[in-house]
Amino acid sequence: MPKIVAVTGNEAVAEALRQVNPDVCAAYPITPQTDMMQRFASFANNGKVKTEMILVESEHSAMSACVGASAAGGRVITATSSQGLALMWEVLFIASGLRLPIVMPLVNRALSAPLNIHGDHSDGMGARDCGWIQLWSENGQEAYDNAIQAFRIAEHMDIRLPVMTCLDGFIISHSIERIEYLDDDAVKNFVGEYKQLNPLLNIDKPVSYGPLILPDYYMEYRRAQAEVMTKVNKVVRDVAKDFEKISGRKYGLFETYRLDDAEVGIVILNSAAGTTKDAIDALRDKGIKAGLLKPRLFRPFPYEEVGEALKHLKAICVLDRADAFGASYGPLFMEIATSLYSHKDKPILFNKIYGLGGRDYLPDHAELVLNELAEVAKTGKVKTFKEYIGVRE
């Protein structure tokens, strides 16, 4: 029987990792991820998992140890936030290039400078093109469910790529919510046994990892990796179907809320989607036909499906919890614009940057955006295509 508990996002993800019981974990503490790995380490210490914990002196070493352990043949996890992910940067590409299915919860936090420990998406967005699969989660339940599904996706024989599961720092990682835990056995059966394709520790079949690949072959390996990415979309949907059977909870490439008959829409990631849904309900009562799309699979981005889901709208505002300095728009906006580019009749698009460094995103903000959307849909005119909201002048 599933168990209903009141726990924080970090606690829920740590529980998912306990239920999966991976072979190796190498992690380094960083706020707001720290208490997730602290909880997991106590599971290891108290014999609740058989996981070998590797103590490391930095996140660069953590990810390097994960690469080694995964190549050796283990099911491997780590977790990080912000500067920790930034320090892993070069090894992230090595993990994906070597096709190692490492699973890493990322508790989203702003990047320094200025130094800040609170939630925004600049860490995950900075690593969006490193060859990892990215799943984003609105609340503790989704963070728990995504962490479990991540193993099946990463380890699928068509894929074998690392997966990052993102949840908002503090807002989700440290807030207590009602969460449903699956049975240990259900999770164990769902993730199944893991078998490395070419384990380094198989002395009967010796292999080498990380050879120098010169211009005569480098492009072939990159092309092959690009092909693997095209298979992720289907696997994510298939795994979600299987997950629904054991949990009753539905997942897809993205979630839509009151979108089918909507005229205007908001696209937004993670926890702020919840606030936005409330604001949509309030404005629907006032006659504004609004809806929402919340991406779940951000890498590889499901351009076609997202474009289809949004193309009927008159106006869309994409809200980014990260800026892409020097680009005209925030990172999520650029994906949405690309999704709609091939459609002849496109909604009008504009972009708001919100919630940086843990700045609150309030129902008022969502309502302002929705009212502006209604105005844009009526007049066909946008005042400012990109602006910061919730910022002092």
Next chain:
Amino acid sequence: MKLKGWKEVTPGAVVTEAGSALKFKTGSWRAFRPVWIEENCIQCMFCWIYCPDMAIKTKDGKRAEFDYDYCKGCGICALECPGKKGQKAIVMEEEGK
């Protein structure tokens, strides 16, 4: 040799054949060539231990010629060689001279 297409390469560039570095002859990278002067050699085997490319061949447990297919000319063996009475048993000569 026909080069493989992208559909044929191994996932993650993993090399699944043991000892395949043998097929990759790196001797042509050499700018300086070590030359063995046998009469100064005391058979201490320092060169054999120090060579990072296993390019010192042996015969019946004794030092034999260089393996120029793999020697990259780093000069470590020449530096480490004690030789006999101050006379080195390995000297480095510029290639192509």
